[in-house]
Amino acid sequence: MYKYKVSILGTGFIGLCSAACFAQKDIKVLASTHNEKKAKIINEYKSPFFEEGLEEMLIDIKQKNPELLKCLTDPVQAVLNTDIIMITQGTPMRIDDSIDLSYIESTAKEIGEALKQDDKYRLIVVRSTVVPGTSMNLVGKIITEISGKVPGKDFGLCMQPEFLAEGRSIEDTLKPDRIIIGSIDNKSGDMLQEFYEYFYGDHLKNCPIKRMNLESAEFVKYGNNCLLSTKISYANEFANLAELVPNVDIVQVMEGVGLDYRINHRFLRAGVGFGGACFHKDVNAITKWARSKGYVSKLLEAVLERNDLRAIRIVDIAEGLVGKLEGKKVTLLGLSFKPGTDDMREAPSIRVINELIKRKVTDIVGYDPKAKESAEEAIGDKIKYASSIEEALKDSECTLLITDWDEFKKLNPDDFKKHMKSPNLVDGRRIYNYDEFNNSLNFRAMGRINLK
Numbered sequence: 001m002y003k004y005k006v007s008i009l010g011t012g013f014i015g016l017c018s019a020a021c022f023a024q025k026d027i028k029v030l031a032s033t034h035n036e037k038k039a040k041i042i043n044e045y046k047s048p049f050f051e052e053g054l055e056e057m058l059i060d061i062k063q064k065n066p067e068l069l070k071c072l073t074d075p076v077q078a079v080l081n082t083d084i085i086m087i088t089q090g091t092p093m094r095i096d097d098s099i100d101l102s103y104i105e106s107t108a109k110e111i112g113e114a115l116k117q118d119d120k121y122r123l124i125v126v127r128s129t130v131v132p133g134t135s136m137n138l139v140g141k142i143i144t145e146i147s148g149k150v151p152g153k154d155f156g157l158c159m160q161p162e163f164l165a166e167g168r169s170i171e172d173t174l175k176p177d178r179i180i181i182g183s184i185d186n187k188s189g190d191m192l193q194e195f196y197e198y199f200y201g202d203h204l205k206n207c208p209i210k211r212m213n214l215e216s217a218e219f220v221k222y223g224n225n226c227l228l229s230t231k232i233s234y235a236n237e238f239a240n241l242a243e244l245v246p247n248v249d250i251v252q253v254m255e256g257v258g259l260d261y262r263i264n265h266r267f268l269r270a271g272v273g274f275g276g277a278c279f280h281k282d283v284n285a286i287t288k289w290a291r292s293k294g295y296v297s298k299l300l301e302a303v304l305e306r307n308d309l310r311a312i313r314i315v316d317i318a319e320g321l322v323g324k325l326e327g328k329k330v331t332l333l334g335l336s337f338k339p340g341t342d343d344m345r346e347a348p349s350i351r352v353i354n355e356l357i358k359r360k361v362t363d364i365v366g367y368d369p370k371a372k373e374s375a376e377e378a379i380g381d382k383i384k385y386a387s388s389i390e391e392a393l394k395d396s397e398c399t400l401l402i403t404d405w406d407e408f409k410k411l412n413p414d415d416f417k418k419h420m421k422s423p424n425l426v427d428g429r430r431i432y433n434y435d436e437f438n439n440s441l442n443f444r445a446m447g448r449i450n451l452k
């Protein structure tokens with residue numbers, strides 16, 4: 001009845017967004033998770049996490065054809081009832097910063113159990129971020145060990161990296177700028193390509209499909225995230241250099257640099273550094289992986305080190321403006337790792353708070369338009385949580401702007417003057433007009449120094 005039946009093993013950002021987008025295009029989707037609570041939420045066509053546009057899409061599926069999307073708690077059944085099996089499990093960071101492939105491993109075992117039960121040819125697609133060699137040497141190997149089936153003969157094997165950014169997951173799923181298909185053989189690659197030709201249709205006129213082997217496809221994802229992280233650390237390094245000279249403004253400098261068509265302006269915004277689940281995890285995973293192979297990637301290790309130092313930098317700048325912060329009330333505007341999400345994973349705010357505490361600052365108040373609850377979970381009682389900007393600024397002696405939410409962009413110097421005990425502001429994301437703020441407040445901005 002359906003042209004394609006796909007199972008999605010793992011219901012995080014990648015899994016659930018894909019599941020919803022596929023189902024909207026008449027593809028029968030069986031998602032699977034071991035978390036019964038999560039499965040129940042999805043089967044009520046709600047999203048277990050916030051992602052722009054996802055819940056609306058799930059409601060739409062429920063209204064038009066709820067049969068298209070079901071979430072099981074039994075991956076073996078999901079595999080047995082589908083032709084294309086996508087692994088979208090998380091690959092978190094271990095305590096030693098290396099990659100944790102345990103979810104991939106257990107999912108591969110479950111797929112093996114399913115493939116053992118009949119002789120149908122199915123295509124297995126790894127879409128999680130995995131270090132090179134994993135699709136073949138872990139996923140393919142485990143499936144073979146358990147099912148006795150041979151990859152490339154009894155089942156197909158592909159690796160298709162994902163480039164979704166949080167807050168844009170639906171848009172990125174529906175309109176990617178390229179599709180990378182790594183495959184063990186032509187038959188597997190052709191099968192996945194045909195699936196995407198069906199799913200994307202006309203969008204492929206602007207979106208090349210690039211075919212390669214499994215290992216190269218695995219590596220593309222790291223090449224991507226490492227370069228984006230490097231661009232940010234590069235801009236931050238230049239921000240430090242800019243601060244050596246009065247009047248050099250990192251924003252203008254990077255705008256100028258980004259106009260070179262070979263470079264482009266994206267991901268050159270200097271500030272308190274990058275956060276989020278991917279950049280730290282992936283740069284760490286690949287540097288640890290390289291070390292395990294006897295290679296030290298000094299460049300990528302420096303990208304992480306420079307990023308961590310941004311928290312120290314912003315606190316240094318604040319103390320340069322205010323003097324010692326010990327004994328003073330300090331406000332953080334923004335706690336989530338970027339605007340548009342309540343995600344606190346690797347958020348710069350956490351590093352800044354730890355640095356403030358190290359310098360014996362005990363009166364810290366944070367405000368975030370969306371991340372109050374998740375921040376309380378991540379940071380606990382190290383800080384107080386305000387419910388409004390006014391409450392956060394009240395009686396404060398120094399404000400650090402950490403996340404570039406639109407709500408903060410609307411503030412003017414008077415808003416700070418009105419509520420703060422002494423209006424000291426450090427713009428950690430360069431959202432304020434430098435001259436306007438510098439003329440009316442005690443103001444510093446990362447990547448620019450011009451003393452009054």
Ligand code: UDX
Binds near residue numbers: 167268278
């Ligand atoms: C990132 C990648 O963009 C995505 O392709 C990948 O699949 C997952 O990781 P995400 O972590 O959701 O996505 O957010 P992104 O928008 O890339 O921002 C990451 C961090 O970098 C944020 O903390 C952001 O504030 C910071 N950033 C971004 C900068 O500090 N400067 C910039 O110029 C751009």
